[in-house]
Amino acid sequence: MKKNIDDFLDIVKQRNGNEPEFLQAVEEVAETVLPYIIEHDIYYGKNILLRMVEPERVISFRVCWVDDSGEIQVNRGYRVQMNSAIGPYKGGLRFHPSVNMSILKFLAFEQVFKNSLTTLQMGGGKGGSDFDPKGKSDNEIMRFCHAFMTELCRHIGPNTDVPAGDIGVGSREIGFLFGMYKKLRNEFTGVLTGKGLTWGGSLIRPEATGYGNVYFAQQMLTHNNDTIKGKKVVISGSGNVAQYAAEKVIQLGGTVLTLSDSSGYIYDSEGINRDKLDFVMNLKNVKRGRIKEYIDKYPDAVYKEGEKPWAVACDVAMPCATQNELNEDDAKILLKNGCICVSEGANMPSTKKAISQFHKAKILFAPGKASNAGGVATSGLEMTQNSLRYNWTRKEVDDKLKEIMSDIHESCIKYGKTNTDYIDYVKGANIAGFVKVADAMLAQGII
Numbered sequence: 001m002k003k004n005i006d007d008f009l010d011i012v013k014q015r016n017g018n019e020p021e022f023l024q025a026v027e028e029v030a031e032t033v034l035p036y037i038i039e040h041d042i043y044y045g046k047n048i049l050l051r052m053v054e055p056e057r058v059i060s061f062r063v064c065w066v067d068d069s070g071e072i073q074v075n076r077g078y079r080v081q082m083n084s085a086i087g088p089y090k091g092g093l094r095f096h097p098s099v100n101m102s103i104l105k106f107l108a109f110e111q112v113f114k115n116s117l118t119t120l121q122m123g124g125g126k127g128g129s130d131f132d133p134k135g136k137s138d139n140e141i142m143r144f145c146h147a148f149m150t151e152l153c154r155h156i157g158p159n160t161d162v163p164a165g166d167i168g169v170g171s172r173e174i175g176f177l178f179g180m181y182k183k184l185r186n187e188f189t190g191v192l193t194g195k196g197l198t199w200g201g202s203l204i205r206p207e208a209t210g211y212g213n214v215y216f217a218q219q220m221l222t223h224n225n226d227t228i229k230g231k232k233v234v235i236s237g238s239g240n241v242a243q244y245a246a247e248k249v250i251q252l253g254g255t256v257l258t259l260s261d262s263s264g265y266i267y268d269s270e271g272i273n274r275d276k277l278d279f280v281m282n283l284k285n286v287k288r289g290r291i292k293e294y295i296d297k298y299p300d301a302v303y304k305e306g307e308k309p310w311a312v313a314c315d316v317a318m319p320c321a322t323q324n325e326l327n328e329d330d331a332k333i334l335l336k337n338g339c340i341c342v343s344e345g346a347n348m349p350s351t352k353k354a355i356s357q358f359h360k361a362k363i364l365f366a367p368g369k370a371s372n373a374g375g376v377a378t379s380g381l382e383m384t385q386n387s388l389r390y391n392w393t394r395k396e397v398d399d400k401l402k403e404i405m406s407d408i409h410e411s412c413i414k415y416g417k418t419n420t421d422y423i424d425y426v427k428g429a430n431i432a433g434f435v436k437v438a439d440a441m442l443a444q445g446i447i
Contacts, residue, residue: 005034012053019102021323025109025348026053028355032427033434036415048438053109057081058101059155063129065147067140077148079127079155079163082108085440088159089125090115090376092166095173099128103323107166107347111376113433114369117408120380125161127152133168134288145176152177153184156191158386164193164379167322170240170285171196171206190386193379197391202382204397205375210244210345211398212374212405213318213366217343218252219409220364223423226340229253234314234339236260237321238284238291241345241372245318246277258309260321261291265309268294268301313337320345328353335361344368355426362422370408370429377404408432 012026030049037043059079067073078101081089091111094104104126112124131144156163165174174194181191188200195201204211218228231254235242238259246256255271259280268276279297283289295303310317310330317339319326323346331354334342341364344350348368350358358365378401385391392400408429415435416428 001035001038004038005030008034008049011050015054016102016105019105021102021106021348022109024324024352025106028348028352028426029109029113029430029434032424032430036431036434042442043438046442048441049434051441052083052112052434052437055080055082055105055108056084057155058105059127060101061151063131063144063148063151065140065144067143068137073144075129075131075144077127077129077151078104079152079161080104080108080125081155081161082124082126083112083437084123085437085444086116087121087123088157089161090122090164090379091124091126092128092164093169093173093177094126094128094166095131095133095168096128097130097132099130104128106323110347110369112437113430114373115376115380116433116436117370117411117429118373118377118380118404119407120377120404122162122376122380125163126166127163128166128169131168133173138172141173142176145173146180149177149180150184153181156181158189158191158383162191162193162379162383164376167239170194190383193382195382200382200386202378202385202397203392203394204401205378205382206240207244207247208378208401209241209372209375210246210320211248212377212401213241213245213320213343213345213371214248214252215374215402215405216366216371216409217316217318217341217364219406220341220343220366220423220425223409223413224364227252228316231255231315232257232313233316233318234258234309234312235318235320235345236265236309236325236349237319237346238280239320241375242318242320243277243281243284245320245345246272246280250274250277254316257314258312259291259294260309263290263292264303264305264307266291266294266301266303267309267312268298270300310334311337314339316341316343318343318345319349321349322346323348324351326350326354328357330354331357335363340364342366343371345372347372359424359426365425367426367429369433370412370425373408374401374405377401
């Protein structure tokens, strides 16, 4: 078995040698999915996984825009259309200086499995640019988004590819992107998700990734005859996902101890309550401030510059910032301090060695492709509402989100059972996501 996995990974490495994030994502999937393929004749010998790791289409383009000083700036734009076997490409746009082909291919590959797990008809894709929104004026961001969409609009559509937001792309950016798409194509369609409520958006969409992550953690704990109520929870990040994960933890009776950004983290031993979270939301969403400003308002809290929050003792950890933010040493510290559950809110935030530590200790561990699927699931619900020209109530959308996260949890249990009572959620998510896409690819032939 090891030779089969190594031979497969050698082929992928030869083709993608300079793409470490993508190779990391593929290796994590291959280690669980290839043994399943070999055990099932319907998939064996069809090179299904090899076909899945190769994008159906990769688009790269130049984005020229004018800053407030009148200088012409040049950025790179990308869209990776990974797999459309079960539906139109679906996945976010990321605006961040770190964006490159490796990161976008890893995200698009993960998106294929994540979207499959939601049970909705969505393929996988991802895109973005090395443009950095931080420090830019609203007019600069508008000019960039308009320039970006003048090229992207050729490759997307409500039945072809439906982008959404990601890091650096919030409601402001989605608005600018949608406006230019509408002007260029002369049509009002559900081509982007994460839209404003007055022009095609869905209730719960901003909250969905964070809420869904907590719902999944609750499902894992419930399966173990436990609950999130009364638990001490450490959260990384302070953006959309972290904010709403914190909100849902508070609603369910847990205590949120930390939030962070790229500069450091704050630790509030008394817990971040509703009023304190409202302050953080205003700080980050309106003032565009830094998390260290929290201690100016709440001086009893502690700010740790340049550090991550994993040294804080907790019951539950929710990495909600970015990829590979939680390494092996961090995992060991979490385990030493009594952490019993890790639920990923970001995409691949835990390194392979960190995950190995969690599995070795047999604690509850949810991979992002399962636990943070709530965002894209609600994007799928937004697409449905756009097609119907109708809006569901907040309760209707939230109920559907809970049901989807419960279904994902059940799929992970189905395929993640081991010889002991322990559930390997990584294995379960990978195989469950693979089966649906693979069956569709086999039915459609070699294309």
